[in-house]
Amino acid sequence: MNLNNELKIGIVVLTATIIAFFGFRFMRDEPLFSSVNILNTKYESVEGLIRGSSVYMKGFKVGSVRQLQYLPEEDSVLVVISITEPIQVTKGSYALLASPDFLGSATIQIMKSRNSEIVEWEGFIPGKKKTGILDAFSSEGASMADSVQVTLDLVNNLLRGMNEIENGAASDIKSTVSNFKSFSEVLENVITSRKHEIDSMIVATNTTMQNLSSLSDSSSEDVSALLSNLEAFSADLDELSASLEQSSQSLESILSKMDTGDGTLSKMLNDPSLYNNLDSLTFNLNELIQNIQENPKDYLKHMRLIEIF
């Protein structure tokens, strides 16, 4: 085909323009034929977020960060998000900024609310920040370093102590080891010299075990009867313990009544007047008997033996 100059130029320029237009949209991660929807959000700081960072909703990529702009009067950063997927963002939703991981890439997750009202495109949703592993490290780092320091000091002391013990007790350990060695030698000698006896002992033990086994086989009925008796006995024991428990409960109630109540026994236990009376009676009786022994006449005079007999 013979193309004239104008056609050639037209083809070249048109192709380049089309390539430039669609290439530009393609590189900015925008859909080639449909339009892009814009959402705005704000953060106090946007560490790790760059233009082109991915925006997800429920783990699905719905767009990317189009622009970052620092707002001096509010001391915050305006993030313009371009949404390329046909989604709807409800009112009350927020944009969660996940902090950078060790590879340094931050992402935004749109957390949808259950509201039914839809945020208009080019509208605003609030931004929240999620603490990432690096943030956690940087905030807890100082205290962690302190505790690590303390732990290391302790380990150092422990190792030093162990070293000192080792130096001091080296000879003790050595003698213990040599004693143990000689003991094991003696044991070996004993075993070697009495090997036959030990063998016969093992054989005898074996026979005994076999006898026991046959015995248990032959007398298994007896054993089972014994076991059932034991079972009945334990049931009786159960009853006994139940009645004992009942008795102890009644005894306990009696005792508590005695301790606190107004009954005779309680008063005997708690009221000291009976004791005092008895005590004074005993004293008086003592005195009386003593007086009788000392002056029997005083009493005998009145008793008039003659009248008695």
Add this chain to the structure above:
Amino acid sequence: MEAIRQFGQYTLLLYQALRSVTEFSTYRNNLFAEFVKIGYQSIPIIMLTGVFTGAVLTLQTAYQLDTDLYPVTIVGSIVGQSIIIELAAVIGGLVLAGKVGARISTELGTMRVSEQIDALESMGFNSVTFLVVPRVLAGICMFPVLYITAATLGICGGVLAGAIDGILPPAQFMQGARQFFFPEDVVFGIVKSFVFGFVITSISCFKGYTAFGGAEGVGNATTQATVLSCIYVLLSDFVLAAILL
């Protein structure tokens, strides 16, 4: 001293060209012919240059970053941004300094030594308007088009090389390229290609227009035009980077 004299001569030629830019009817046919020669006929070599630059850059970047410390998408970021900012414009410029620059200086040099330019002048044509202006204008207009072609095919070459060599799948390459894609970089690349278009065509026109001494003179003019074009492409690249970045 000779260099300063030549610079003065060059400035004077540009001044004459600038003054006669408005005489569109004089150079209209020549302009379209130059559009085709500089733009349309350079597309194959620019496509080839772009694809291979992207492919080689991808392989070498992957070779240099052969560690688990970076995500593999970084290859796409480096290749994409390098091509858009620097390589598509500069390597394209150097290739075109050879292809376009040599042709222009040879054409004008031959016309000068065979006294065709003098004939034009004697017929009442302004030779600068007729010969220099369409070539420089065509260079300025067509180089951005060639830059866009080279950049697009460079990234395609990178994607292809990454996929064929098993370095990274196209999706990851593009993810990395998009992560560091800034529209200003494209503008910077287009500004560069404007400047390179002007530098290459104007130097070649000047060297051809001032050629003397028969076939040998034309040969010298062509050599000087190509070498000077390459030098000034690199020099202006540095100056633009210092000013614009």
